[in-house]
Amino acid sequence: MLFRILDPQTKGNQFWRDFDRLNDELTRSILDHQFGSSSNFPPVNVYTKEEEALVTCLLPGLEPDQIEINVKDNLLSIHGRKKAEELAEGTEVHRREIFSGEFHRTLELPFRVDQEHVLAKFTNGILNIHLPRREEDKPKKVSITIG
């Protein structure tokens, strides 16, 4: 929150509740502007080592069977659909910030992947994909004798 004024005497007033809500909206929109609101869903990190690449991806609220991973040469694609929660009759919606719908991301890796040995695990809403480098793409040391 950017600022907050709360008088204990008037804490329960509708005015202060509305003020709180507006304050929260304002803070989020300022942070959006300052840090940029990315349209990239889901957010992804990519790390590489000599023998493999690791792709981690934030996918809260999804089940592992709702995520499809495809690898071809040096391209990785992550696809899925996040269903919106069905609401019981009479449910009032105050806020809807959580994304629902279809998503698709394709990433280009710096080497070709051994498709047979890709390993993916899903913990606490984070998808981790280990992508081993193909043997023929691994760097090779060549000794050159200066004669």
Add this chain to the structure above:
Amino acid sequence: MNTLTKDHKQETTEVSAQGKEEKTVTRVYSPNVDVLETEEAILFRVEMPGVDQSSVEISIEKDQLILEGKFVSLEETRGQVRLAEYREGNYFRKFTIGKAIHSEKATAKMKNGILELTIPKIEPKKTKIEIQK
């Protein structure tokens, strides 16, 4: 589309065992939240990927609800960073609840990075008053 990249930094100073002041900067995320209300309860669904159930803190004091979580990645050795669209940090969100609630009867569960909090409402007592003749 809402993402999890809305954040700011929080600086904390800790005194080490040697008596030195050490400053640490933690990224604080404002997680996406759905707030729903049924006849019986107020429901909060909070996106907290990377948070283990044990590191979630929920507190309700009078009409103030505070939701906190610590996001720690499970991967240790990562190598060279090629793309970084998110980072580790803490989640923090605060709400004012404008209804009478049974805070002590609130229940919460965590699944696949989503925190679900249910707070039962107190129904206002209806008393019919007879008008005397």
